[in-house]
Amino acid sequence: MKRFAYRLSKASGAAVLTATLVLMGAGAAIAAPPALPVSIVNTPLPVQGNVTGTVAVSSLPAVQLSGTSTVKLNTTPLAPAYVDTDRPARNGFNVSCFTGNVDPVYGQAACTLLSIPAGRQVVLETISCQAVLVGGDGPGDVQLIVPNTPFTPGGPDHVSHLLALSKQASGNGLDIWRTTTPLRAYGSAPAQGSVDIGLFFRANYSPSVTQGISCTVSGYLVGQ
Numbered sequence: 503m504k505r506f507a508y509r510l511s512k513a514s515g516a517a518v519l520t521a522t523l524v525l526m527g528a529g530a531a532i533a534a535p536p537a538l539p540v541s542i543v544n545t546p547l548p549v550q551g552n553v554t555g556t557v558a559v560s561s562l563p564a565v566q567l568s569g570t571s572t573v574k575l576n577t578t579p580l581a582p583a584y585v586d587t588d589r590p591a592r593n594g595f596n597v598s599c600f601t602g603n604v605d606p607v608y609g610q611a612a613c614t615l616l617s618i619p620a621g622r623q624v625v626l627e628t629i630s631c632q633a634v635l636v637g638g639d640g641p642g643d644v645q646l647i648v649p650n651t652p653f654t655p656g657g658p659d660h661v662s663h664l665l666a667l668s669k670q671a672s673g674n675g676l677d678i679w680r681t682t683t684p685l686r687a688y689g690s691a692p693a694q695g696s697v698d699i700g701l702f703f704r705a706n707y708s709p710s711v712t713q714g715i716s717c718t719v720s721g722y723l724v725g726q
Contacts, residue, residue: 593723599701600716606707609642611714616699618649618691619723624699626687626721633667633679633715636708641667641679643704644715648689649697662702663687676711687721 601611618624626648633641644665652659667679691697703715 594720595722596718596720598716598718601701601703601714603712603714604703604705604707606709609704609707611703613701614698615646615701615717615719617696618689618699620691620695621693623688623690623724624721625724626685626689626699626719628682628684628720629665629717630682631665631667631680631715631717633703633705633713634711635677635679635705635713636711637672637675637677639677639706639708639713640669641703641705641715643702645702646687646717646719647700647702648687649691649699650688651690651692661687 595616597616599613599615601613604611616624626646629646631644633644635641644667646663646665647660648663649660650658663685665681665683667681669677670680671678689697689699699719701715701717705713707713
């Protein structure tokens, strides 16, 4: 009888120990703390290696690249990335000139529209002109003369753009000829000094009528 009681006591103790271990294990699993977010508030950390996939930059600070970094833009015809390399700074101008009457010998006249400062460049975008001529006569020649620093030794120092005028009105023995057209003309001056953008006009001389042309060009200086 005593032996049976001893065995029962050992068995009961083992059962209690097993139940205690099971409860302890269950309690440890339930008490695991949740993961907390991590915030980095110090100065930017250096990153080395290659970045693959897509990197999105949505923060306010500017992104700066140094060294030999290469940036590629993925564009499509329906969503192009527009870059205007002609306009690092926009210093627009509108200038006009009037040739006065053509001379009686050659029937020519000219005037200066703009002086390009030394070492600077200009881009002309629009020109408008009006000429007054004897009725039945027409302009013999109209040229916008734009100086250009030669790209190669011995290259041209200017370019002449031929302008086409059409008759708009007539009256009192006179004809009015006009043109307004967009264009893309580039001018530049050497570092040694300024050069002029000019207007040249030719028509048959008439002692009774002042035959000349007035023109206005619009554009901008490149850079500051």
